[in-house]
Amino acid sequence: MSSTDRLRRYLTDEQGSCCEADVEERLAELESLDAGESAIESDVDVLSAFANETRYRILRLLHVANEELCVCEFAPLVDVSxxxxxxxxxxxxxxxxxxxRKDGKWRKYRATPRASAVIVALDGSREL
Known part of the structure; x- marks a missing residue:
């Protein structure tokens, strides 16, 4: 069984008939929708980073603060070591x-625009 057999059956059901050119055309259309391997890897890394309560809490703090925060400022707000x-x-x-960035003996952190964009999108999605 080839990887396109189900697609061929689907196209036949939808169109009444299907030839190899129909399958190739649909495959080309579907491939144009793919974001690409590097974009998908990057997005999965971002989503994985968000998928932890401690990391998400830190991101929200940085986003809401809208400024750099020292690493020492997280400890009182995040109940972890x-x-x-x-x-x-x-x-x-x-x-x-x-x-x-290092500032003397302290490390300071700031949310990137990408982090803020994801948080804004999540906030907006709760209102739907």
Whole structure:
């Protein structure tokens, strides 16, 4: 059984008949919808980073603050160990959701525009 057999049967049901050109045309249409491997990988990384309560709480704090926050400012607000906060911030940085800069002996973090856009979209989706 080929990977296009079901598609061929579907097109036959929808159109009344189906030839190889119909299958190839539909495959080309469907392939044009694909975002591409690198975009999908990047998006899955972002969604994975959001899929943890500690990381999401930190992102929301940074988004609402709309300014840099020192790593020390998260501990009183996030009920996890310092190492868990550090790990969460590393994951968020790797996913491109926060920026990090060193300021003397302190590390400061800021939400990226992409992180804020996802949070805004989530906020808007709750109102639907």
């Amino acid at each position: 310092d190492s868990a906060i550090s790990h969460a911030l590393s994951k968020l940085t790797e996913a491109g959701l926060v920026t990090r």
